[in-house]
Amino acid sequence: MIMQSEFKSLREIPPIDYYTAGRRTCAGCGPAIGYRLISKAAGPNTIFIGPTGCMYVANAHQFLTSPYSVPWHHTQLGGGGAAAIGIASALRTLMLKGKRKPEDINVIVMGGDGAMADIGLSGLSMGLSYDYQRLLYIVYDNEGYMNTGVQASSTTPWGATTTFTPSGKVKPLGNTRYKKNVALIAASHPNVKYVATATLWPPLDLMNKVVRALNSGGPSVIHALFPCPKGWFTSPADTVMLSKLAVETGMWVLWELIEGQFKLNYRPNPRKHVREYLSLQGRFRHLKDEDIDKMDKMIEEEWFYWNESAKQEKLILPY
Amino acid sequence: MSSEIKNIPPVAIEKPKFKVWNGARAIAEAVKVADVDVISAYPIRPYTGIMNALASMIANGEFIADVVIADSEHSQFEIVKHASAVGARTFVGSSGVGLAYAAEAIIVTALSQLPVVGAIGTRALDDPGNFGMEWSDVLMFRDYGWLISWAKTVQEAHDMTLVAYRVAEDKRVLLPHFVVLDGAALTHVATPIVPVTKEQATDFLPPYKPPYRIDPIDGPVTKAQHIAPSLIGPEQRKLVDVATKRAKEVIVEAWKDFATYTGREYPPFIEAIGMEDADFALIGMGAYMKDIEIVAKRMREKGVKIGTIRLRYVRPFPAEDLLRVIDGVKAAGVIEFGYSFGSPFGTGSLYHEIATSLYETNTRPELLDFLFLGGREPKVEHFMKAAEMIIESVHKKPQKKAYWLTLRGEDI
Ligand SMILES: Cc1ncc(C[n+]2csc(CCOP(=O)(O)OP(=O)(O)O)c2C)c(N)n1
Numbered sequence: 001m002i003m004q005s006e007f008k009s010l011r012e013i014p015p016i017d018y019y020t021a022g023r024r025t026c027a028g029c030g031p032a033i034g035y036r037l038i039s040k041a042a043g044p045n046t047i048f049i050g051p052t053g054c055m056y057v058a059n060a061h062q063f064l065t066s067p068y069s070v071p072w073h074h075t076q077l078g079g080g081g082a083a084a085i086g087i088a089s090a091l092r093t094l095m096l097k098g099k100r101k102p103e104d105i106n107v108i109v110m111g112g113d114g115a116m117a118d119i120g121l122s123g124l125s126m127g128l129s130y131d132y133q134r135l136l137y138i139v140y141d142n143e144g145y146m147n148t149g150v151q152a153s154s155t156t157p158w159g160a161t162t163t164f165t166p167s168g169k170v171k172p173l174g175n176t177r178y179k180k181n182v183a184l185i186a187a188s189h190p191n192v193k194y195v196a197t198a199t200l201w202p203p204l205d206l207m208n209k210v211v212r213a214l215n216s217g218g219p220s221v222i223h224a225l226f227p228c229p230k231g232w233f234t235s236p237a238d239t240v241m242l243s244k245l246a247v248e249t250g251m252w253v254l255w256e257l258i259e260g261q262f263k264l265n266y267r268p269n270p271r272k273h274v275r276e277y278l279s280l281q282g283r284f285r286h287l288k289d290e291d292i293d294k295m296d297k298m299i300e301e302e303w304f305y306w307n308e309s310a311k312q313e314k315l316i317l318p319y
Numbered sequence: 320m321s322s323e324i325k326n327i328p329p330v331a332i333e334k335p336k337f338k339v340w341n342g343a344r345a346i347a348e349a350v351k352v353a354d355v356d357v358i359s360a361y362p363i364r365p366y367t368g369i370m371n372a373l374a375s376m377i378a379n380g381e382f383i384a385d386v387v388i389a390d391s392e393h394s395q396f397e398i399v400k401h402a403s404a405v406g407a408r409t410f411v412g413s414s415g416v417g418l419a420y421a422a423e424a425i426i427v428t429a430l431s432q433l434p435v436v437g438a439i440g441t442r443a444l445d446d447p448g449n450f451g452m453e454w455s456d457v458l459m460f461r462d463y464g465w466l467i468s469w470a471k472t473v474q475e476a477h478d479m480t481l482v483a484y485r486v487a488e489d490k491r492v493l494l495p496h497f498v499v500l501d502g503a504a505l506t507h508v509a510t511p512i513v514p515v516t517k518e519q520a521t522d523f524l525p526p527y528k529p530p531y532r533i534d535p536i537d538g539p540v541t542k543a544q545h546i547a548p549s550l551i552g553p554e555q556r557k558l559v560d561v562a563t564k565r566a567k568e569v570i571v572e573a574w575k576d577f578a579t580y581t582g583r584e585y586p587p588f589i590e591a592i593g594m595e596d597a598d599f600a601l602i603g604m605g606a607y608m609k610d611i612e613i614v615a616k617r618m619r620e621k622g623v624k625i626g627t628i629r630l631r632y633v634r635p636f637p638a639e640d641l642l643r644v645i646d647g648v649k650a651a652g653v654i655e656f657g658y659s660f661g662s663p664f665g666t667g668s669l670y671h672e673i674a675t676s677l678y679e680t681n682t683r684p685e686l687l688d689f690l691f692l693g694g695r696e697p698k699v700e701h702f703m704k705a706a707e708m709i710i711e712s713v714h715k716k717p718q719k720k721a722y723w724l725t726l727r728g729e730d731i
């Protein structure tokens with residue numbers, strides 16, 4: 001099979017979809033839009049693995065329909081890392097032993113933040129210690145356990161309300177933990193060939209990162225921020241705009257690490273105030289001005305490190 | 320399945336070549352001749368030796384397989400589950416709390432009907448760090464569609480592994496399969512055995528061909544989707560149920576074929592010794608049956624009509640065969656290493672299976688339970704005592720059903 005090369009313009013995007021009709025995600029679902037772009041970029045020789053979460057339950061669902069026109073297999077909530085290794089190992093061994101025609105096959109895990117940053121973090125880390133090729137872990141980060149009704153995960157942002165972190169009279173802030181940076185954890189694995197962050201905007205950035213990850217020659221991770229109208233209390237029409245605002249306010253940093261070399265993909269200049277991003281989201285409605293300013297200051301401080309990393313072309317930990 | 324079998328050898332079997340192997344090595348050697356593709360390992364005593372042996376065979380180029388070192392038992396079982404879905408023949412294993420840790424992945428493997436084969440070296444579920452032998456780790460998975468066979472000897476553990484692949488991968492079954500070895504008693508004890516040769520294994524075991532592979536070659540297959548209880552909940556369960564029921568005929572067939580290829584014959588479900596005219600029976604499984612059979616033999620020499628019944632499978636449970644061999648017995652004792660706290664009359668897990676089966680007979684024998692719990696090793700005297708107690712039960716109605724024979728202090 002010919003390896004997919006990078007897309008130079010939106011016109012080059014193939015019209016064919018591998019994530020098609022037959023799903024019942026919410027209107028404006030960020031992970032669903034992401035799934036469509038990711039599967040387009042990966043092409044037909046792909047196996048998708050779905051740990052439990054919205055991209056399982058709301059897709060390969062109870063009415064016995066399936067939106068996937070490529071092979072797809074569920075795995076347990078914490079099984080994403082291992083399931084991909086099982087499939088990659090089987091393909092490689094069967095090809096090696098002459099039991100299957102040799103061919104490039106992509107193995108992609110579409111795991112939520114709960115699945116990959118919490119319960120499955122150990123399995124993800126194990127997966128990244130191997131050398132199977134065309135193995136991509138997408139951490140689709142909607143910043144919470146959405147399928148179970150919006151509970152906080154370790155990637156829920158500071159100050160967001162969830163059903164586990166409500167804003168109350170005694171505890172007004174909501175979530176008091178800081179968002180875990182899964183891409184940085186992934187980057188600390190010596191065998192990982194490619195690590196990137198992405199969101200729905202710009203779409204070519206996401207799609208080309210998928211192509212680069214799959215062609216990188218080893219296991220790879222894309223930590224992708226995908227807005228969730230249900231859990232963020234946002235309008236379904238705003239999903240892509242929120243992705244853009246996350247980048248333009250500096251709240252979400254687009255970067256990639258190619259064989260250890262750091263590259264900043266977008267520098268917001270001038271950076272928009274985080275208020276523009278937060279004010280569209282019901283989950284931040286309770287925040288006081290001083291909370292929002294604190295958040296903006298945190299972003300400012302963090303960006304010192306991103307700029308420095310960009311200058312030196314290597315990762316410098318911002319925390 | 321039998322139509323696919325070729326090259327039935329002439330009855331004259333070559334002079335056997337013995338090897339002295341422990342249970343762990345014997346299982347690993349079976350995995351080798353079964354041409355397994357993907358193996359997943361995580362250490363826990365006493366099963367670990369199997370994986371150690373496999374890793375060194377592969378490192379030395381004795382056969383080609385991928386050994387994936389997992390980060391946990393949960394990952395370990397997820398790895399083989401998915402490798403199996405792609406069409407690889409897989410091997411896995413664990414013991415004690417390792418199985419408990421992997422419970423979720425173990426359970427869904429059967430419901431996805433993936434014929435993974437795993438070896439269990441039995442071990443107590445830790446009440447901190449108990450290394451002893453108990454059956455509770457295996458019996459925890461009695462209810463989820465795994466086939467479970469239990470070896471008495473190193474030879475049998477070796478042979479059972481090949482038969483496990485044959486049964487698990489049969490299109491009428493497609494269920495995962497545990498081969499159980501009693502911890503230490505089999506995993507770590509070396510005895511001379513006759514290995515299955517590569518040629519015998521190749522003829523006996525056709526290649527694994529899953530009906531719906533997860534592979535782009537076979538087109539889009541969506542597997543293990545969300546189940547709507549109202550739409551296919553009971554039907555999906557029924558599929559597994561039917562498969563476990565069908566497994567019975569497949570098991571009988573497989574052991575028969577196994578004898579043709581290797582010359583080693585086993586009764587498929589139950590090994591009954593001295594049961595033809597028996598008044599009394601000792602019932603059990605696994606490695607300690609060797610001692611129990613010696614006890615029965617000694618008592619026979621003294622004129623007591625006693626026999627032994629050894630179950631080779633707990634899933635599917637051979638109730639019909641059990642009833643056939645136990646017919647006419649006045650009193651029987653179950654010897655077991657598994658328990659269920661708070662159970663009816665304080666009896667153990669195997670007792671429940673046997674008592675349920677016996678409920679169907681008109682001439683129910685007196686049934687006592689002898690429990691060996693917490694990992695303390697039983698001695699031949701304990702089995703002797705059990706035999707004496709069942710004999711006595713015919714004359715004097717016993718006060719209780721269950722007895723903890725290795726317990727120090729009062730058995731209340
Ligand atoms: C072991 C286990 N624990 C809990 C659950 C319940 N559960 C089902 S979906 C889900 C949410 C997963 O969250 P995430 O991975 O972030 O994906 P999202 O639903 O947000 O898309 C949870 C917790 C489960 N299926 N398995």
Ligand code: SF4
Pocket residue numbers: 024025026027028029030031032054058142146147227228229230231
């Ligand atoms: S809850 Fe969020 S992630 Fe789940 S389907 Fe709805 S929008 Fe998508």
